[in-house]
Amino acid sequence: MARSKIALIGAGQIGGTLAHLAGLKELGDVVLFDIADGVPQGKGLDIAESAPVDGFDAKFSGASDYAAIAGADVVIVTAGVPRKPGMSRDDLIGINLKVMEAVGTGIKTHAPDAFVICITNPLDAMVWALQKFSGLPANKIVGMAGVLDSARFRHFLADEFQVSVEDVTAFVLGGHGDDMVPLVRYSTVAGVPLPDLVKLGWTTQEKLDAMVERTRKGGGEIVNLLKTGSAFYAPAASAIAMAESYLRDKKRVLPCAAHLSGQYGIDGLFIGVPIVIGAGGVERVLEVEFNADEKAMFDKSVNSVKGLIEACKGVNAALTN
Numbered sequence: 564m565a566r567s568k569i570a571l572i573g574a575g576q577i578g579g580t581l582a583h584l585a586g587l588k589e590l591g592d593v594v595l596f597d598i599a600d601g602v603p604q605g606k607g608l609d610i611a612e613s614a615p616v617d618g619f620d621a622k623f624s625g626a627s628d629y630a631a632i633a634g635a636d637v638v639i640v641t642a643g644v645p646r647k648p649g650m651s652r653d654d655l656i657g658i659n660l661k662v663m664e665a666v667g668t669g670i671k672t673h674a675p676d677a678f679v680i681c682i683t684n685p686l687d688a689m690v691w692a693l694q695k696f697s698g699l700p701a702n703k704i705v706g707m708a709g710v711l712d713s714a715r716f717r718h719f720l721a722d723e724f725q726v727s728v729e730d731v732t733a734f735v736l737g738g739h740g741d742d743m744v745p746l747v748r749y750s751t752v753a754g755v756p757l758p759d760l761v762k763l764g765w766t767t768q769e770k771l772d773a774m775v776e777r778t779r780k781g782g783g784e785i786v787n788l789l790k791t792g793s794a795f796y797a798p799a800a801s802a803i804a805m806a807e808s809y810l811r812d813k814k815r816v817l818p819c820a821a822h823l824s825g826q827y828g829i830d831g832l833f834i835g836v837p838i839v840i841g842a843g844g845v846e847r848v849l850e851v852e853f854n855a856d857e858k859a860m861f862d863k864s865v866n867s868v869k870g871l872i873e874a875c876k877g878v879n880a881a882l883t884n
């Protein structure tokens with residue numbers, strides 16, 4: 564059977580890490596695309612030269628011409644700019660929206676049948692714009708954020724409880740901003756919900772609240788430490804989990820920014836919700852029930868995303884249709 568083809572649009576910090584992980588997991592042959600000519604070629608060659616040491620078989624190539632992504636099964640988009648300390652993700656709208664227009668056109672022309680994962684920030688608005696520019700069907704394009712935000716929450720919880728990260732589940736829904744919604748009631752250790760663990764004395768409500776807040780600000784914490792860019796190892800690992808679920812038809816249930824058409828009372832926006840990713844792309848949206856507090860947090864986050872969409876429409880009139 565022929566190998567799958569994975570196209571990475573953007574060969575920066577996340578793009579390079581994606582290529583390496585795709586190789587290590589033998590997900591398929593990888594094409595790195597970037598406007599910075601030489602960078603995708605150099606990273607591709609470097610990773611190919613690591614393959615004999617780690618023992619994986621995959622081809623790596625670099626390009627600055629969209630023709631190279633033709634026939635890709637999966638496209639992962641990280642093209643654009645990351646924020647620096649003092650900036651919010653939303654400050655990236657102007658520049659990254661223009662990038663999404665170019666990328667969307669490239670995908671529409673050369674890889675219209677791919678399953679597309681957008682990572683570029685501000686995520687919920689960029690994946691919405693990328694869908695408009697590419698014309699992809701709603702089940703073939705998703706945004707990566709919830710897997711990352713949930714992984715951060717899981718890490719903090721596992722560290723607090725001194726248990727394996729594997730036994731901690733978490734769902735962080737809503738938009739990928741500081742008002743994202745870590746759902747404490749739906750997060751567990753070996754199936755036991757967090758509120759029960761507070762009752763059992765495993766942690767205190769104050770500590771749990773602090774971990775929720777740290778999760779919400781998790782991206783900014785790393786930006787402030789790195790100073791020159793943002794997180795890339797955990798974001799790349801998260802997108803690879805989504806790509807793997809599609810390519811291997813694993814049907815994993817993952818929190819992702821998915822196009823909603825009525826679910827959660829939302830129509831026409833990409834919002835972080837649990838979805839099933841399989842060979843059919845977004846195969847199902849899991850609608851969890853919210854209590855009044857959770858609903859208020861979710862609505863607040865959705866309103867932030869709506870504000871970003873309006874800002875995009877203000878920048879590019881073609882998006883108003």
Ligand SMILES: NC(=O)C1=CN([C@@H]2O[C@H](COP(=O)(O)OP(=O)(O)OC[C@H]3O[C@@H](n4cnc5c(N)ncnc54)[C@H](O)[C@@H]3O)[C@@H](O)[C@H]2O)C=CC1
Nearest residue numbers: 573574575576577597598642643644645682683684708798
């Ligand atoms: N959704 C999420 O959870 C996360 C999103 N991000 C976002 O991902 C994006 C990428 O982050 P990094 O890889 O760290 O940035 P980076 O700066 O290392 O890489 C971005 C790459 O995009 C390339 N690029 C710029 N314009 C392009 C265009 N028109 N076509 C093709 N390539 C183009 C640049 O040359 C650069 O190599 C940022 O917007 C960042 O905010 C970062 C972490 C998590």
Ligand SMILES: O=C([O-])CC(=O)C(=O)O
Nearest residue numbers: 646652684782783793794
């Ligand atoms: O915070 C940022 O700018 C990058 C990002 O989205 C994250 O790491 O969650």
